[in-house]
Amino acid sequence: MTLVLTGASAGAWSAASTAAFETAPRGRPGLAPDADADAQVHPAAKRPASLYRAAEPETSEAVLELVGVSLSFGGVAALSEVDLSVRRGEILAIIGPNGAGKSSIVNVISGVYPPDRGHVRLKGQRYGQVPTQKLARLGVARTFQNLALFPGLSVLDNVVAGRAHRARSSFIEQLAGFGRAKRERLDARERAADVIDFLQLSPLSERLVGTLPYGLQKRVELARALVAEPDILLLDEPMAGMTATEKNEMAGFVTAARDRFGTTVVLIEHDIGVVMSLSDRVAVFDHGRRIALGTPAEVQRDQRVIDAYLGVAEDENAGEGEEL
Numbered sequence: 001m002t003l004v005l006t007g008a009s010a011g012a013w014s015a016a017s018t019a020a021f022e023t024a025p026r027g028r029p030g031l032a033p034d035a036d037a038d039a040q041v042h043p044a045a046k047r048p049a050s051l052y053r054a055a056e057p058e059t060s061e062a063v064l065e066l067v068g069v070s071l072s073f074g075g076v077a078a079l080s081e082v083d084l085s086v087r088r089g090e091i092l093a094i095i096g097p098n099g100a101g102k103s104s105i106v107n108v109i110s111g112v113y114p115p116d117r118g119h120v121r122l123k124g125q126r127y128g129q130v131p132t133q134k135l136a137r138l139g140v141a142r143t144f145q146n147l148a149l150f151p152g153l154s155v156l157d158n159v160v161a162g163r164a165h166r167a168r169s170s171f172i173e174q175l176a177g178f179g180r181a182k183r184e185r186l187d188a189r190e191r192a193a194d195v196i197d198f199l200q201l202s203p204l205s206e207r208l209v210g211t212l213p214y215g216l217q218k219r220v221e222l223a224r225a226l227v228a229e230p231d232i233l234l235l236d237e238p239m240a241g242m243t244a245t246e247k248n249e250m251a252g253f254v255t256a257a258r259d260r261f262g263t264t265v266v267l268i269e270h271d272i273g274v275v276m277s278l279s280d281r282v283a284v285f286d287h288g289r290r291i292a293l294g295t296p297a298e299v300q301r302d303q304r305v306i307d308a309y310l311g312v313a314e315d316e317n318a319g320e321g322e323e324l
């Protein structure tokens with residue numbers, strides 16, 4: 001079955017979500033009724049509902065904020081007066097049609113673009129432009145919409161590269177290869193091996209990344225981001241181009257990573273089923289504006305969201321008007 005999200009219809013929303021839930025993981029109890037989906041979820045991701053309380057308002061604490069952020073390219077307003085507050089430990093999904101400004105948000109948070117107006121608040125500091133070179137030290141790691149790995153290096157070496165910012169040894173020490181530099185290198189490899197194991201990539205550790213299927217390369221990218229031990233993980237379409245099985249696995253790993261490391265996750269994703277089952281909150285964007293923010297259930301009911309984005313689910317039976 002193929003799902004095509006196009007125009008707008010409340011009825012189709014339920015069709016789209018139901019269909020997507022069939023392949024969605026059981027990251028959050030009660031949202032994915034399909035018991036078989038459990039098989040795909042990382043063991044660490046299977047947690048009782050009480051552990052998700054971190055995202056409730058009374059315990060919330062903003063670890064990252066965008067305040068009045070506007071960004072334009074030539075005449076195109078990529079972001080218009082965007083306010084967004086991300087709570088510690090939550091998985092916040094950002095959804096919206098192509099060109100809605102999703103990647104621009106991640107690029108502003110990671111300092112790739114300075115906003116024309118507004119600022120980003122990270123670790124209590126206010127930044128007109130986030131210093132990209134200090135991003136890892138500010139506790140932020142990201143993955144890219146298009147893979148940004150070293151295809152000619154092994155999985156292990158790619159993941160080790162995610163700890164480059166931790167090196168305290170001097171260039172000379174690193175050249176000489178002993179003392180502090182050696183300890184750092186061993187430590188980086190040990191931590192990389194840990195994360196590789198956590199993401200079930202150990203058998204592939206020595207494989208060149210370029211020889212791996214796309215879905216596994218995306219997982220290596222997640223490993224490289226996680227090895228930096230980030231407080232905040234920005235994932236730009238980590239499941240794009242994946243099969244349903246790969247998406248379920250990835251969703252399980254994202255939840256498991258949040259649970260194990262306490263990492264706050266900002267996730268851009270197109271698959272509504274994945275988003276609804278994985279996220280604590282969902283921010284919906286359209287034409288550079290935030291048009292809704294709430295729990296998956298709240299957003300799912302929001303008429304502006306239905307009109308702007310959620311659209312019509314079409315499959316082979318669509319012409320017959322069959323509800324899925």
Ligand SMILES: Nc1ncnc2c1ncn2[C@@H]1O[C@H](COP(=O)(O)OP(=O)(O)O)[C@@H](O)[C@H]1O
Binds near residue numbers: 097104
């Ligand atoms: N580097 C850029 N140069 C010119 N226009 C850009 C650039 N990046 C984004 N845009 C434009 O900004 C808008 C938002 O883009 P983007 O944030 O990539 O959207 P999304 O990730 O939601 O698909 C689009 O109209 C896009 O064409």
Ligand SMILES: [Mg+2]
Binds near residue numbers: 102103145
């Ligand atoms: Mg994008």
